[in-house]
Amino acid sequence: MRPRTRKPGTTLLCVGSILFLSLTAPALAIDAPETINIDVMSKFYGPVTFDHAMHVDYASCEECHHHTTGEIVADPNCARCHTHHDAKTVVSCSKCHVADRFNQEYISKLEDPELYHLDKPGLKGAYHLNCVSCHVTTSGPTGCVDCHALTEAGEKLYRTGAFTPETKTASGKEH
Amino acid sequence: MKFMEKLSRRRFLKSGLAATAAATVIKNTDSKASGNFEGYPDGMGVLVDLTRCVGCRSCEAACNKEQGLPEPEKPFNDFSVFDELHHGQKRRTDETAYTVVNRFDMPDFDHPIFKKFQCNHCNEPACLTSCFVNAYTKTPEGAVIYNADVCVGCRTCMIACPFYVPTFKYSSAFSPRIMKCIFCYDTRLKLGKAPACVEVCPQEALSFGKRSDCISMGRQRIRQNPGKYVDHIYGEHEVGGTSWMYISSVDFDKVGMDTTLPKEPILNSVKDFLAIVPMVLTIWPALFTGFHLLATLKDKVMEMEMEEKRKEKEGQA
C-alpha cells in the first residue's frame, strides 16, 4: 500500500520523536540520548525503541522540537509568537503533548477563549503525525508493524494472528 | 436536481404517512423538532480530518470490540477490503459494522484519501423526527441513541436519514433492532469519555470535544495550513448541523459525500406530521392497522429509493 523501503541503517524503530529527553540546545547531539524507549502508551502495540542518534541525520532539531531547542523556528504558525528561540530546559514531547488528550479536564480547558493552542495534538497523535508524514516523504517505514509489533491484545483487537476469523462462507453477507 | 427528487419522494412519503395517521390522531402542536435548533450548547462532537487518516482501520476494530459486534469476515488489518465493491458500491455501515473506512483514489494526488464514516449524530436527526414511536433520542451530550423496546420495525428512519445510516437486524422478526453508531453513549460518552474509535486512532484524525470547540479547531486548522484544506467544515451546517464533522483536502463530493444537502434539517417539511408523534403511544392499538399499511408503503418507497440510488450510481459510473 505504501512505500516500505528502508534506508540502510534504519533500525526497526520509528514512531517516536523524543520522549523523556532533557537537553540543552548547544550541546544537542552530544547530550541527546542515543535511543529512547517509548512505552507510555503501549497497549495494542509494543513499545518503540527510538533511535534518536540516527534520526538526527534525517531531520533538524526544530522539525520535531518546534521552538524548544534553540534553532530558528521553522513552522510559521509557531514563529508568530515564539520569536525568542532560546533553548528551553525541557524539550521532551510528553511535556507538552498529553497522552490522555481527550479527558474531560483537558477538553474543558480548550474552552478558554484566550487559548491559542486549542488544536495541539495529544502524544500519540503528535508522534504519528510527525513521524508518518516525514516517513512518507523520505521513504521511511510506514506500515504499523514496521515500527512496533502487535501485542496479544492488539492481535485480539484486529482479529489477526491467532485471532484471525475462520473463513466464512454460508453466513457471508451481502451489503 | 437529485435533491429535488429526493424531497419529492419524501413529500410523497409524508402525505402517505399523514393520510394513514391523521384519521385517528388529533394534531399536537407541541412539536419536538423546533426548526432552528442549534444543537445542545454543551453537546460533544468529533472533527474528522481526512488529511490525517491513513486507513489503518483501527477505528473499525475498536468499534467492533466496544459494541460487541459480530466477528468480521477479514481481520481489521486486512486492507483488501478497500478494493471490495458491493453492488458497485464501496463498503457501507451496516448491522455488523457501525463505522467503515473507505479508500478514494485521487487521480491528481500521489496518495489516496481515506474516509471514516459512521452516524453523524445530527442536531435535528431525520431518523428521530421521522420515527412514530419516539424510538430515537438526541441526548444533551450529542449522541443519537435509540430504544429497541419501542421500535416497531417500520424502517422509516432508514429512508429518512440523509446519510443512509440506520440498518436493521432482522434476526428476529418480532424484535426488530436498529443498528447504528450510538457515539459509544452507554459505555463512554455518558461518562464524559471519548468514543472508542477516537481513542484508538493513531493519527488523531478524529478529534473529540465540545461541538463548538471542534468547529473552532477545524477553522484554525484550515486557516493555519493555507492551501491544504477545502475551506469548509462538512456538517457545520449540513442538514441543520451534525455532531460529527469533516475537513478535507479534496472536495467532499470526491469522497462520496452528498454536497447537495440543504442547510435545514431534512425533515423540516414534515414537521406538522411529526407533531403527532407523542400521541401515538396513547392510542397505540388504534394505530396498528396504520402501521401495517405504513410498513407496506415503506417497502415500496424504499424499493423506489434503492432503485434510484442504483440508477444514480450507474449514471455516475
Ligand code: SF4
Ligand atoms: S446521520 Fe442519520 S441516523 Fe445518524 S442522527 Fe442523522 S439522521 Fe439519524
Ligand code: SF4
Ligand atoms: S483509526 Fe484513524 S487513521 Fe486509522 S483508519 Fe480510523 S480514522 Fe483513519
